[in-house]
Amino acid sequence: MQVYKGLDIVTNKVTDEECRGVPHHLLGIADPNANFTSDDFKHHASPVVESITIRDRLPIIAGGSNSYIKALANDDPEFRLRYECCFLWVDVSIPVLYSFVSERVDRMVKAGLIDEVREMFDPNNLEDYSQGIKRAIGVPELDHFLRNEASVDAENS
Incomplete structure (x- = not known):
C-alpha cells in the first residue's frame, strides 16, 4: 500500500525522521x-536495485506482500542471475x-488517520474498496463510521 500516492498515515509510510538519512524508494x-x-513492482524495483548496487550500496527490500518479493526474486530469472539474495522472515507471537498493532493504530489515529480518510471519502458514492489504495487496512472499515457521521451532520444542520 505504501507504493500509492496519498494516505501516508493509513499506509504507515516511513517519515523523514524515521528514515534517518537512509534513502527509501518506491514510496x-x-x-x-x-x-x-507484483509485475509493476518488479518493473519499478529492478532499476532501483541496480542503481543502489552501482553506488556500491546494499539494497534491502523490506515489507510488502510476499507476492511482490516472489515476482522480483523468483519469477525474474535475470534478477536471480545478477543478485544474490538473503531472505529474513520475522515471526512474532x-x-x-x-x-504492537493496537499501539500502532492508536498512534495513527492520534496522527490524523480519520481526517486523512475523511478527505478522500465521498458520502454520496458507494465506494469500491477492491481497487488501489482504498484496499488499505482501515479505509473500508471507516466507511460505516464516515457514512453515519455524514448522516448525523445532515440531520443536525
Whole structure:
C-alpha cells in the first residue's frame, strides 16, 4: 500500500525522521486509483536495485506482500542471475503482534488517520474498496463510521 500516492498515515509510510538519512524508494509512486501489481513492482524495483548496487550500496527490500518479493526474486530469472539474495522472515507471537498493532493504530489515529480518510471519502458514492489504495487496512472499515457521521451532520444542520 505504501507504493500509492496519498494516505501516508493509513499506509504507515516511513517519515523523514524515521528514515534517518537512509534513502527509501518506491514510496508514493503509484496512482491511488490504479491496481499496483507484483509485475509493476518488479518493473519499478529492478532499476532501483541496480542503481543502489552501482553506488556500491546494499539494497534491502523490506515489507510488502510476499507476492511482490516472489515476482522480483523468483519469477525474474535475470534478477536471480545478477543478485544474490538473503531472505529474513520475522515471526512474532500473536499476543506481541496484537499489542504492537493496537499501539500502532492508536498512534495513527492520534496522527490524523480519520481526517486523512475523511478527505478522500465521498458520502454520496458507494465506494469500491477492491481497487488501489482504498484496499488499505482501515479505509473500508471507516466507511460505516464516515457514512453515519455524514448522516448525523445532515440531520443536525
